[in-house]
Amino acid sequence: MKNNQSNQLLGYVAILFAMLFWGFSFVWIKQLLINNFPVFTIVFIRLVLASAVFVTLLKLQKKLQHIERSDYKDFLLLAFYEPFLYFIGEDFGLKYVDASFAAVIIALIPIVISITMYFTDKEPIRWEFVVGALVSMGGVLMLTVSPNGQMTFNLKGTLLLSLAVLAASGYSVQLTRLLKKYTPATVTTMQNFIAIPFYLPFILIFDIHQWPSLNWNFSSISSLICLALLCSAGAYMLYSYSVKQLTVSKTCVFTNLIPIVTLLTAAAIGQEAFTSIKFWGILVIVVGVTFSQMTMKRGRMRE
DSSP states (O other): OHHHHHHHHHHHHHHHHHHHHHHHHHHHHHHHHHHHHHHHHHHHHHHHHHHHHHHHHHHHHTTOOOOOOHHHHHOOOOOOOIIIHHHHHHHHHHSSSOOOOOOOHHTTTHHHHHHHHHHHHOOOOOOHHHHHHEEEEEEEEHHHHHOOOOOOOOOOHHHHHHHHHHHHHHHHHHHHHTTTOOOOOHHHHHHHHHHHHHHHHIIIIGGGGGGOOOOOOHHHHHHHHHHIIIIIIIIIHHHHHHHHHHHHHHHGGGGGGGGHHHHHHHHHHTTSSOOHHHHHHHHHHHHHHHTTTTTEEEEEEEE
């Protein structure tokens, strides 16, 4: 019992650090975009660097597990859902809608994942989770909505963002199944390695002609290294570890904390103003996420 509680605590610590790294990622990506790095190129280099480092490390430490032939399809689907399909939907969706609308659609991910896991793995949907997820979604809206309260709707952008939401759901199903046999380090490393060929055609069609104009400086190189090691590898490993300890439904709602990290980081470096409505938005998200982790039973509340 004590060991189980300790593992759960480590699961919560892991997911908080994962959200911290993913929250920072938007600042690093912005630096790369300023230095003329196209989106596909950014993701491609992230995956190559992450794979090279962690395949080497795990091989040297003999901790990279052998993948059984029967699991090839599951790993292929995992990498196809995330990072490939998810980033296609999210990055291209942002080209057609504003950030506030996109944030609200992406904030639906925890609820969609919970529904998907109910039908695929019979994982029960707790009402506390649904209420907490909806409350945190309201907080995300408060953080991202423009001062005039308007959001831009575009069908193409909405469909692309919906693709990202569905990809996250498919990823969660595959991740849950693979974690029953493989460690988070093996799953994440193979996921990144397998995803690399998915991006090659898009690099050749859309990005390669822009490569001569890439601005290779300390800012861009350090951003790529941080994105590769902390986000593509580290954050996904921490997320997978948390899923293994807490279940995917409990873990996924923490993704609504990402806008908080991004906002605070942007405000700290002067990229964005910190207003009272954003303070209340942060508070609402934290309350929602916290409530989603609780269970009401016979008039008592326990975590």
